[in-house]
Amino acid sequence: MSASLQSGLNALKEQIDAPVAAFFSSCVRCGLCANACLFHTETGEPKYTPIHKLEPLRRVWRQEYTFWGRLAKAVGLSKPVTDAELGDWQELVYDSCTMCGRCSMVCPVGNDIAYMIRKMREGMAAAGHAPAGLIGATKRAIEIGSPMGVKLPALQAQIRHTEAEFGLEIPVDREGADYLLLLSSMEIMNFPEFIGAVAKIFKQAGVSWTISSEAFEATNSGIQIGVSEIAAELVQRIVTAAEKLKVKSVISPECGHAYMAIRWEGPNLIGRPYSFKVVHILELLDQLRAEGRLKTTGMESQRLTYHDPCQVSRRGGVVDQPRNLLNMVAENFVEMPETGTMNWCCGAGGGVSSNERADEIRLKAFNRKKKQLDAIHPDAIVSACSNCRIHLEDGLEEYGMDMPVISLTETIAEHLAGNEAAGSKES
Amino acid sequence: MSRISNDTEFRKALDALDATRQRQVAARFVEHVLGLCSDERITHVAAVAGNSDASEAALAEALKTARAATFDCHTRCGSEGDWSEQAGYFVARAATAALTPIAQMPSGPAWQAALSCRMAQTSKSIVTGDDTAGQEGEQQYRILSEFLDS
Numbered sequence: 001m002s003a004s005l006q007s008g009l010n011a012l013k014e015q016i017d018a019p020v021a022a023f024f025s026s027c028v029r030c031g032l033c034a035n036a037c038l039f040h041t042e043t044g045e046p047k048y049t050p051i052h053k054l055e056p057l058r059r060v061w062r063q064e065y066t067f068w069g070r071l072a073k074a075v076g077l078s079k080p081v082t083d084a085e086l087g088d089w090q091e092l093v094y095d096s097c098t099m100c101g102r103c104s105m106v107c108p109v110g111n112d113i114a115y116m117i118r119k120m121r122e123g124m125a126a127a128g129h130a131p132a133g134l135i136g137a138t139k140r141a142i143e144i145g146s147p148m149g150v151k152l153p154a155l156q157a158q159i160r161h162t163e164a165e166f167g168l169e170i171p172v173d174r175e176g177a178d179y180l181l182l183l184s185s186m187e188i189m190n191f192p193e194f195i196g197a198v199a200k201i202f203k204q205a206g207v208s209w210t211i212s213s214e215a216f217e218a219t220n221s222g223i224q225i226g227v228s229e230i231a232a233e234l235v236q237r238i239v240t241a242a243e244k245l246k247v248k249s250v251i252s253p254e255c256g257h258a259y260m261a262i263r264w265e266g267p268n269l270i271g272r273p274y275s276f277k278v279v280h281i282l283e284l285l286d287q288l289r290a291e292g293r294l295k296t297t298g299m300e301s302q303r304l305t306y307h308d309p310c311q312v313s314r315r316g317g318v319v320d321q322p323r324n325l326l327n328m329v330a331e332n333f334v335e336m337p338e339t340g341t342m343n344w345c346c347g348a349g350g351g352v353s354s355n356e357r358a359d360e361i362r363l364k365a366f367n368r369k370k371k372q373l374d375a376i377h378p379d380a381i382v383s384a385c386s387n388c389r390i391h392l393e394d395g396l397e398e399y400g401m402d403m404p405v406i407s408l409t410e411t412i413a414e415h416l417a418g419n420e421a422a423g424s425k426e427s
Numbered sequence: 428m429s430r431i432s433n434d435t436e437f438r439k440a441l442d443a444l445d446a447t448r449q450r451q452v453a454a455r456f457v458e459h460v461l462g463l464c465s466d467e468r469i470t471h472v473a474a475v476a477g478n479s480d481a482s483e484a485a486l487a488e489a490l491k492t493a494r495a496a497t498f499d500c501h502t503r504c505g506s507e508g509d510w511s512e513q514a515g516y517f518v519a520r521a522a523t524a525a526l527t528p529i530a531q532m533p534s535g536p537a538w539q540a541a542l543s544c545r546m547a548q549t550s551k552s553i554v555t556g557d558d559t560a561g562q563e564g565e566q567q568y569r570i571l572s573e574f575l576d577s
Contacts, residue, residue, distance in 0.1 A: 133505060133506065136505075136506070136507065147505045148502060149508050150508060154553045157549055157552055160561075161545065161546065161549040165542070165545065165564075185508070189508050190501055190502060190513075221505065302531070302533070353503055353504040353505060354504055354505025354506065356503075379531065386504070387504045390498075390503070393498060403531075414534055
């Protein structure tokens with residue numbers, strides 16, 4: 001047995017905790033999870049059944065932690081997990097699973113399959129079977145501080161651009177601010193207007209905030225690839241910066257998995273509670289709305305719909321807030337057939353977007369989103385995740401669908417009352 | 428002669444233009460930063476956008492091309508970013524904005540194109556380390572002033 005396979009099997013064994021054992025024991029093989037997974041529904045291929053993606057982990061559990069499994073292993077009646085098998089499973093665990101958690105929602109015995117995929121990735125990474133794209137992103141995250149290689153001078157340039165554009169100050173390293181804003185590299189590189197949108201809104205609402213020059217990156221490649229030590233290191237950088245600046249809250253930006261990483265996995269990864277709160281940007285905006293500190297003017301007359309980012313809505317519980325905010329600015333808001341906690345994934349989360357090998361299956365799976373959109377024919381799609389946004393655009397392009405994808409935070413900023421002088425249009 | 432000296436005046440003047448003239452001036456903004464984009468499709472797209480006699484079919488085809496180029500130029504999540512290529516992405520995005528119908532872009536195609544062109548210059552400044560990104564806005568004031576006077 002190779003050292004990498006041994007390492008992978010050890011990692012898989014270590015990942016089998018009480019929930020995983022209970023989930024495997026409880027599975028009744030009903031197959032309901034298959035119809036909840038867009039990779040299965042849009043391909044019809046049984047191998048994409050979510051619980052099947054965990055087969056190597058299930059076998060390790062059975063062979064190592066059950067009486068009959070151990071007996072079968074002892075007398076040579078069980079099939080060992082091999083390196084080649086883990087290699088074959090890479091496509092199922094990384095390319096065709098976004099850890100969106102929809103399968104977990106429909107399991108009649110309550111198995112959290114997405115939780116188990118996350119654990120399975122720990123073994124896959126330890127065995128050397130993670131996709132090259134994710135390995136590169138993770139390396140850059142550790143060495144540079146950003147999976148896309150965004151360095152501080154680049155952020156500073158975007159900040160200078162934004163300050164000049166909107167005539168607003170973007171506070172950096174301001175000790176004692178109430179909120180520390182994190183950004184995803186996708187926002188810094190592809191959607192820098194997000195920074196300006198937040199600055200405009202916070203100015204109107206009188207929010208005390210800052211960005212840290214030492215830890216501005218929100219995303220966590222360690223979670224996506226499945227290496228908890230790296231994931232913990234990335235979380236710790238944010239915690240250290242937040243505590244150094246003595247902020248009361250950390251804001252997760254328009255990025256789905258960043259929110260899941262810092263809000264839900266973070267304290268468990270570093271082994272202690274935070275000394276601050278974590279909120280998603282939409283949670284904060286909705287709070288400002290409720291407090292009467294967020295005032296908008298004009299309504300979008302377009303037929304708008306909202307794409308729920310899986311990690312924000314389904315796994316994060318931020319479902320009502322975006323709708324409250326959209327009610328402020330959209331007079332023709334229309335829901336897709338399945339929304340909120342049961343929305344369908346864009347197909348690119350969980351590291352799939354970093355993995356070029358997955359492009360074909362990702363775009364095939366996008367047909368599910370197309371069906372949702374075909375049912376309501378919106379003029380534009382609003383969302384709150386930069387990764388969803390770019391991959392919705394890709395999918396729409398692939399399927400010849402003509403509709404823009406826009407950021408909810410930017411849409412709110414565009415409608416801020418009394419903001420004309422800062423470059424925003426009052427409609 | 429029209430003289431625009433700040434963004435408030437700039438945006439007000441853009442908003443006063445009809446759809447065709449917004450598209451035309453947006454094309455001029457794009458042409459000013461065309462050197463930052465290596466995708467030759469955008470040169471053609473900018474020419475179509477700037478043509479007041481372009482047919483609906485030609486405009487639709489150009490928009491489709493611009494969108495495809497924008498997606499091809501973007502930095503995918505998790506991949507290593509290259510700010511030179513990113514400048515090209517913003518130029519392609521500006522071209523897309525120039526051709527997007529106003530109904531789909533309530534903030535204004537020309538304004539959005541202008542912003543994306545400025546972002547292209549910012550991306551270039553990240554590579555070169557110079558501090559000329561802010562000058563693109565000044566150039567756009569000049570381009571719009573000349574356009575209004577033409």
